[in-house]
Amino acid sequence: KAARLAEAAVSAAYEVIAPGVRECDAIAKIQAAQIAGSPDFAGDITALPPTILGGENASAPHIMWSDRRFGENETVALEL
Secondary structure: OHHHHHHHHHHHHHHHOOOOOEHHHHHHHHHHHHHHOEOOEOOOOOOOOOEEEEHHHHHOOOOOOOOOEOOOOOOEEEEO
16 A cells, blocks of 8 residues: 555656646645545555755755745655
């Protein structure tokens, strides 16, 4: 089950992260995928809130999301 939840979160991230998208909007879709789970079982919350690190923020751990928009060709690090 944990692997399926992780897969859903990463798939949601892949689908939503794009230039111009706000970090907070992306993390909302990612966290929704974690909580929704699958048709066979419910999801769950994570022990720590997920973080999404884009651009210069990708070099520092545990920075919370903001209304910053993703740029073109920038590094994005996820802590899910």
